[in-house]
Amino acid sequence: MNVMHPAAKMLVELSRSQDIEAGDGTTSVVVIAGSLLEAAEKLLARGIHPSAISDAFQIAANKSVEILTKMSRRIELNDRESLVQSASTSLNSKVVSQHSSQLAPLAVDAILKVTDPAKDDNVDLKDIKVICQLGGTVDDTELVDGLVFTQRPAGANPPRKVEKAKIGLIQFCISPPKTDMDHNVIVSDYAAMDRVLKEERAYILNIVKQIKKAGCNVLLIQKSILRDAVSDLALHFLDKIKVMVIKDVEREDIEFVSKTLNCRPIASLDHFTAENLASADLVEEVSTGGTNKVVKVTGIQNQGKTVTVLVQGSNKLVLAEAERSLHDALCVIRCLVRNRALIAGGGAPETEVSLRLAQYAQTLTGVDSYCLRAYADALEVIPLTLAENAGLNSIATVTELRNRHAQGEQTAGINVRKGAVTNILEEEVVQPLLVSTSAINLATETVRSILKIDDIVNTMQ
Amino acid sequence: MVSLNPVRILRNEAEEERAETARLSSFVGAIAVGDLVKSTLGPKGMDKILVAHGRSAGQVEITNDGATILKAIGVDNPAAKILVDMSRVQDDEVGDGTTSVTVLAAELLREAEKLIEQKIHPQIIIAGWRRATQIALASLEKASVDNSGDPEKFHEDLLNIARTTLSSKILSQNKEYFANLAVEAVVRLKGSGDLSAIQVIKKLGGCMEDSFLDDGFLLDKKPGLHQPKRIEKARILIANTPMDTDKIKVFGSRVRVDAVSKIAELELAEKEKMKDKVNKIVNHNINVFINRQLIYNYPEQLFADAGVMAIEHADFAGIERLALVTGGEIVSTFDHPEMVKLGHCDLVEEVMIGEDTLLRFGGVPLGEACTVVIRGATQQILDEAERSLHDALCVLAATVRETRTVYGGGCSEMLMANAINDEAARTPGKEAVAMEAFSRALRQLPTAIADNAGYDSAQLVSELRAAHSKGDHTTGLDMEQGVVGCMKDLGITESFVVKRQVLLSASEAAEMILRVDNIIKAAPRRRGPDNRPC
Numbered sequence: 001m002n003v004m005h006p007a008a009k010m011l012v013e014l015s016r017s018q019d020i021e022a023g024d025g026t027t028s029v030v031v032i033a034g035s036l037l038e039a040a041e042k043l044l045a046r047g048i049h050p051s052a053i054s055d056a057f058q059i060a061a062n063k064s065v066e067i068l069t070k071m072s073r074r075i076e077l078n079d080r081e082s083l084v085q086s087a088s089t090s091l092n093s094k095v096v097s098q099h100s101s102q103l104a105p106l107a108v109d110a111i112l113k114v115t116d117p118a119k120d121d122n123v124d125l126k127d128i129k130v131i132c133q134l135g136g137t138v139d140d141t142e143l144v145d146g147l148v149f150t151q152r153p154a155g156a157n158p159p160r161k162v163e164k165a166k167i168g169l170i171q172f173c174i175s176p177p178k179t180d181m182d183h184n185v186i187v188s189d190y191a192a193m194d195r196v197l198k199e200e201r202a203y204i205l206n207i208v209k210q211i212k213k214a215g216c217n218v219l220l221i222q223k224s225i226l227r228d229a230v231s232d233l234a235l236h237f238l239d240k241i242k243v244m245v246i247k248d249v250e251r252e253d254i255e256f257v258s259k260t261l262n263c264r265p266i267a268s269l270d271h272f273t274a275e276n277l278a279s280a281d282l283v284e285e286v287s288t289g290g291t292n293k294v295v296k297v298t299g300i301q302n303q304g305k306t307v308t309v310l311v312q313g314s315n316k317l318v319l320a321e322a323e324r325s326l327h328d329a330l331c332v333i334r335c336l337v338r339n340r341a342l343i344a345g346g347g348a349p350e351t352e353v354s355l356r357l358a359q360y361a362q363t364l365t366g367v368d369s370y371c372l373r374a375y376a377d378a379l380e381v382i383p384l385t386l387a388e389n390a391g392l393n394s395i396a397t398v399t400e401l402r403n404r405h406a407q408g409e410q411t412a413g414i415n416v417r418k419g420a421v422t423n424i425l426e427e428e429v430v431q432p433l434l435v436s437t438s439a440i441n442l443a444t445e446t447v448r449s450i451l452k453i454d455d456i457v458n459t460m461q
Numbered sequence: 462m463v464s465l466n467p468v469r470i471l472r473n474e475a476e477e478e479r480a481e482t483a484r485l486s487s488f489v490g491a492i493a494v495g496d497l498v499k500s501t502l503g504p505k506g507m508d509k510i511l512v513a514h515g516r517s518a519g520q521v522e523i524t525n526d527g528a529t530i531l532k533a534i535g536v537d538n539p540a541a542k543i544l545v546d547m548s549r550v551q552d553d554e555v556g557d558g559t560t561s562v563t564v565l566a567a568e569l570l571r572e573a574e575k576l577i578e579q580k581i582h583p584q585i586i587i588a589g590w591r592r593a594t595q596i597a598l599a600s601l602e603k604a605s606v607d608n609s610g611d612p613e614k615f616h617e618d619l620l621n622i623a624r625t626t627l628s629s630k631i632l633s634q635n636k637e638y639f640a641n642l643a644v645e646a647v648v649r650l651k652g653s654g655d656l657s658a659i660q661v662i663k664k665l666g667g668c669m670e671d672s673f674l675d676d677g678f679l680l681d682k683k684p685g686l687h688q689p690k691r692i693e694k695a696r697i698l699i700a701n702t703p704m705d706t707d708k709i710k711v712f713g714s715r716v717r718v719d720a721v722s723k724i725a726e727l728e729l730a731e732k733e734k735m736k737d738k739v740n741k742i743v744n745h746n747i748n749v750f751i752n753r754q755l756i757y758n759y760p761e762q763l764f765a766d767a768g769v770m771a772i773e774h775a776d777f778a779g780i781e782r783l784a785l786v787t788g789g790e791i792v793s794t795f796d797h798p799e800m801v802k803l804g805h806c807d808l809v810e811e812v813m814i815g816e817d818t819l820l821r822f823g824g825v826p827l828g829e830a831c832t833v834v835i836r837g838a839t840q841q842i843l844d845e846a847e848r849s850l851h852d853a854l855c856v857l858a859a860t861v862r863e864t865r866t867v868y869g870g871g872c873s874e875m876l877m878a879n880a881i882n883d884e885a886a887r888t889p890g891k892e893a894v895a896m897e898a899f900s901r902a903l904r905q906l907p908t909a910i911a912d913n914a915g916y917d918s919a920q921l922v923s924e925l926r927a928a929h930s931k932g933d934h935t936t937g938l939d940m941e942q943g944v945v946g947c948m949k950d951l952g953i954t955e956s957f958v959v960k961r962q963v964l965l966s967a968s969e970a971a972e973m974i975l976r977v978d979n980i981i982k983a984a985p986r987r988r989g990p991d992n993r994p995c
Contacts, residue, residue: 004519006510006512006521007510009521010521010523010839010841013665013838013839013840013841014838014839016665017665017666017837017838017839020665020666020815020816021666021667021815049505049914049915050507051504051505051914054634058634122813124813124818125816171758171759171762172758172759176724177724177725177727177728183715183716183717183718183724183727184715184716184717184718185717185718185719185720185724186717186718186719187719188719192719192720195720196720199720199722199725203722203725222758254686255686258686258687264686264687264762264765265686265687265758265762266762267758267759267761267762268732268759268762271762441668441838442668442838445634445668445669445837445838445842446838446839446842448634449508449523449631449838449839449841449842449845452507452508452523452525452631453507453508453509453510453523454500454507454508454509455497455500455507455509455510456509456510456512457497457509457510457511457512457530457533457534458511458512458514458534459511459512459513459514459515459533459534459535459994460514460515460533460534460535460992460993460994
């Protein structure tokens with residue numbers, strides 16, 4: 001969105017920051033911030049000084065985090081049930097929600113594969129590669145314990161399937177030699193031209209012979225900007241010795257590929273020896289729904305802690321949305337790895353916090369009490385919006401929710417499927433604690449800095 | 462026919478203002494600038510959003526710092542330009558007090574305007590002000606406290622000063638935490654005052670309380686592939702050399718051969734050259750190599766073979782700081798290993814902050830070095846947090862050099878104002894009127910602070926004045942409760958250097974503007990629109 005107003009730009013940044021921190025709840029955080037600003041506006045109209053409001057909001061945020069933490073329940077990473085439940089909750093608000101029964105366990109498995117539950121407390125999402133492929137439906141999405149390449153094998157008639165593969169990852173080019181300076185080859189007669197052709201052939205033949213000597217039968221070639229990675233002559237030779245060639249591997253992907261294959265990228269021909277090759281059980285070109293094919297590498301010896309997810313979709317828009325939703329689900333599980341606590345979803349935490357904050361506000365005096373009450377009221381926007389978007393009568397639903405919480409039912413939430421307020425934990429709608437605490441903290445911080453502004457100056461820079 | 466046109470001396474399009482008009486235009490400009498930044502003064506001061514319209518159009522910044530605001534707005538009025546310049550100098554010299562100095566200068570000029578209307582000559586006003594400045598300085602020095610002899614009290618002083626400086630900025634929300642952070646960072650400097658050893662890294666995400674002080678040096682880069690990710694007892698070579706190709710840097714140079722085999726040989730020769738270069742580097746007996754430029758695939762692999770961690774694309778500032786911190790030299794050629802000074806550190810390892818991995822150099826010989834990692838919800842908050850922390854660090858570094866402190870919260874201003882008033886009562890002549898005007902201007906600073914907080918400024922300032930006249934020289938304004946209180950008990954302390962610089966700069970600038978009685982604008986030469994800051 002192209003936003004002009006400076007305060008609105010801050011909210012855009014806020015959402016990005018929540019994405020980095022928790023990965024999910026990016027919409028909730030902006031909604032909460034907006035609601036808090038509205039509350040602050042009313043307080044300002046009553047003549048309360050912005051710094052007083054700001055300080056009170058900080059107290060409110062701290063107390064909210066306390067209340068949320070008390071409501072949460074701890075989980076262990078081997079409790080796969082809970083993990084799948086929270087991934088499903090995150091996917092439920094997206095377009096691909098009907099596939100959540102398939103995507104959620106997929107996300108959980110992916111994360112569990114790349115982390116060591118005993119010692120890790122953070123997950124590098126770069127270890128999970130998400131590859132998008134047009135064709136098929138979202139149901140065909142699968143988790144591949146190995147590598148997937150969307151590039152087809154090069155050459156006129158390449159081998160489609162290689163078992164007991166020895167894979168070489170090369171960073172140099174199999175093509176006529178080219179120096180880094182500009183160069184020209186000057187020929188003065190036909191014999192010289194013939195000689196040039198012969199020498200070129202001999203040069204490439206030499207490289208290919210060495211490849212064969214090392215026993216390599218699958219070649220992954222990095223994309224080169226300086227020259228052709230593989231020339232046609234080279235492809236012809238490689239084809240003859242039955243080597244499957246996959247070219248145009250991006251430079252950024254090389255790190256992931258080498259980590260998965262547990263081999264080093266080979267930068268020059270003299271390093272091309274048998275020890276530097278990786279082994280895999282099977283490298284095969286498979287077709288994925290429709291006419292598209294991908295190359296799958298599975299059964300890799302000593303595979304690094306990485307995993308690939310192949311996402312498919314019937315059109316580009318669905319595909320892109322599926323990828324984003326998967327990313328959100330992965331982030332949700334990552335949050336659980338970082339902070340192993342869950343709370344109920346469905347608007348229950350916000351209502352609980354709102355109620356307890358209002359009670360706490362009555363024990364305070366002065367301006368703080370007023371502002372805290374406003375903060376608590378502002379938080380109710382989340383259950384209100386949930387109910388409204390579900391087509392329920394928002395006021396009736398939220399008041400019943402409040403009533404149930406006041407009677408002690410901490411896990412009462414809005415059940416969108418049934419259209420009523422029920423015990424949300426039975427519905428298995430849960431979310432990580434980190435998403436909610438991060439949303440509240442970040443939203444409060446942004447609102448406080450906006451409150452401190454009293455002038456907009458246009459500058460010349 | 463006698464021409465009735467006035468005689469024209471200046472070129473067409475040049476303008477001249479004289480006497481009353483000139484003075485009026487300078488006063489108006491300066492007072493406007495003062496009023497602009499007045500609302501950011503004090504612990505209840507507010508911030509401003511700066512929306513850029515020129516080169517970086519659409520970018521938004523939030524700030525409380527007077528110098529930053531003034532640098533960003535473009536002013537045409539010459540008097541205003543002088544004030545902006547003065548604020549910038551205050552920022553460079555001391556770091557804090559940039560808003561106070563602008564407000565004080567603007568108030569002095571406002572008083573001067575009233576005096577001019579009473580037909581008092583500017584030179585008399587200036588003479589009166591000079592005396593007033595001397596008296597104020599003397600009373601400030603008398604009231605200053607020097608705790609450098611007692612390390613515990615001095616540490617307490619530093620904490621108080623840091624807290625006071627941060628109380629008007631965005632970091633005031635976590636004042637205590639950041640004051641401790643800043644004091645720790647400055648104490649590590651052990652009195653050298655060289656702030657370039659403290660590096661500040663901003664990372665989006667988390668909230669401000671997640672910021673921390675790391676006593677190693679952090680570099681925002683990753684090591685190359687398959688290279689050791691963790692090295693102990695590191696010997697570091699810092700270089701600035703191209704490692705992608707060793708081209709002849711003559712434009713348009715070409716090689717002409719007549720056979721492809723020769724090209725193959727050339728290619729091989731280039732590779733050998735790179736290999737030689739890497740060997741020469743490795744011969745320095747190092748295990749970490751840091752290059753400012755790119756390191757391409759082949760040399761990267763050679764380094765990995767040799768077990769050397771190679772880091773590419775470090776930026777200039779990072780390289781220079783790294784050289785300073787590890788004690789190494791930046792080299793460009795590798796022929797003489799004996800003459801090169803290597804950097805050292807105990808441990809180099811990868812750490813993860815937010816979503817990014819950084820390299821941490823721990824146990825560096827320059828024990829003063831440290832890194833502050835700032836986290837925040839949005840980019841604007843991060844930038845403002847960095848500026849505020851920088852201000853606090855500057856003030857603390859200045860205090861470490863010049864250890865005297867005075868009390869803040871309007872206490873010193875009222876002290877100086879009362880001293881000047883006493884002396885003025887004893888002085889015959891019109892200079893006394895000027896001195897009283899000076900003291901009125903000084904009293905405007907606590908008035909602005911009280912106004913920004915929304916309290917009854919007239920009531921509070923009169924109470925403050927009465928308290929000081931009775932001899933109670935530690936009374937100031939307590940903005941939490943909205944009453945006058947003892948600054949010593951509340952711990953609202955400021956550095957003596959800051960207050961002195963504010964006083965001297967403001968009075969000098971005001972004097973200079975007052976002496977002007979003629980403004981000549983030169984005719985502009987033909988050029989495009991001017992978008993530079995003033």
